[in-house]
Amino acid sequence: MEKLERSNYGFGKTLAMPFPEALEQTKAALKEQGFGILSEIDLKQTMKEKRGIDFRNYVILGACNPPLAEQALAAELEIGLLLPCNVIVYEQDGESVVKAVDPEAAMGKVNNKGLEAVAREASLRLQKALAALPAHKPTGRSS
Numbered sequence: 546m547e548k549l550e551r552s553n554y555g556f557g558k559t560l561a562m563p564f565p566e567a568l569e570q571t572k573a574a575l576k577e578q579g580f581g582i583l584s585e586i587d588l589k590q591t592m593k594e595k596r597g598i599d600f601r602n603y604v605i606l607g608a609c610n611p612p613l614a615e616q617a618l619a620a621e622l623e624i625g626l627l628l629p630c631n632v633i634v635y636e637q638d639g640e641s642v643v644k645a646v647d648p649e650a651a652m653g654k655v656n657n658k659g660l661e662a663v664a665r666e667a668s669l670r671l672q673k674a675l676a677a678l679p680a681h682k683p684t685g686r687s688s
Contacts, residue, residue: 547676550644554651556671557644559637560678564602567641567678568634572606574677575632578670580608583629602636608645613667617652620659627651630667643678645671 549556560567572582584607592600609629617624632645648667652660 547680549672549675551647552644555644555646557633557642557675558678558680560641560643560680562641562679564634564636564641567643568604570678571632571634571643571674574674575606575608575671577677578674579610579612580630580670580674581611583607583609604634606632606634608632608671610667610670613663613670616663617660617667620663621655621657624652624655624660627655630671632671643675645675647671 547558549558560570562570575582584605586605586607588603588605589600592598607629608631614628617628627648630646630648632643634641634643636642648664648671649661652664
C-alpha cells in the first residue's frame with residue numbers, strides 16, 4: 546500500500562487534480578472500502594453565508610462503514626461521540642489535499658480493548674481508500 550503523509554491524528558496525500566475531481570474520486574474510493582457519506586459540510590459556502598468571507602474550497606465528509614460502526618457501538622456505546630470518521634478535501638496551490646482522521650488515534654483515547662480491532666480495520670480501510678487516489682506528481686518546485 547502506498548505510504549501516506551501522517552500526523553498525530555490523521556493521514557492523507559496531495560493530489561495533482563482540481564478540487565471537484567478530487568472530491569468525487571475521494572467519495573468513490575471511500576465507497577469502494579464500504580464507507581457511505583453521512584454528511585457533507587461545504588466550508589467555503591458556510592463561511593460565505595455565516596461570516597461573509599471567501600474561503601478556499603474545503604469539504605468535510607462524514608464517512609461511515611455501518612458494520613464497523615455497529616461493532617464500535619457494541620464495544621462502547623458512547624463511541625458515537627467520535628463517529629463518523631471525518632475526511633477532508635481542500636484546495637491548495639492549484640492541487641487538492643485529502644486527509645482522514647486516524648480511527649486508531651481517536652479511539653485509542655477511549656482506552657477500551659474492545660475497540661482496538663475495529664479501529665484498526667477502519668484505519669486500514671481509510672488508508673486503502675486514500676492510497677487508491679492518484680498521487681501528487683512532483684513539479685520540481687520547492688516548498
